[in-house]
Amino acid sequence: MQVRSAPQESEIVKTYYKLSEQLNAIATTSPKILIILELTASPEQRQHFQHKRLTQITNKRPEFANRFVTKPNGEKISYRDGYQLWADFWDLRNKQWPEIS
Numbered sequence: 001m002q003v004r005s006a007p008q009e010s011e012i013v014k015t016y017y018k019l020s021e022q023l024n025a026i027a028t029t030s031p032k033i034l035i036i037l038e039l040t041a042s043p044e045q046r047q048h049f050q051h052k053r054l055t056q057i058t059n060k061r062p063e064f065a066n067r068f069v070t071k072p073n074g075e076k077i078s079y080r081d082g083y084q085l086w087a088d089f090w091d092l093r094n095k096q097w098p099e100i101s
Contacts, residue, residue: 009057016049051091058083 005013023046058064064080071077077085 009060012049012053012057016046016054019046019049047091047094051087055084055087 023043058080064083065078067079068076069079069082
């Protein structure tokens, strides 16, 4: 059974892709262009969408709960749980990084 995307979910994904494209374009240009980050997509905006908004989708949609991958230790984990663990790790790491440096 295929589940249709809700308009709100499609908008979250589109915004995430747009932010990613803007940051990728900036990354491939001259360092002088980095000042544009203040006027366009910031890494924080992209991280918010990647770690918070996309998990709203993965936590609701059944295809993420019903597909599994086997971890190196042999344990099975759903795509939903795997993405949530990944997002939580990187969100925590990104919040802690300024305190460490």
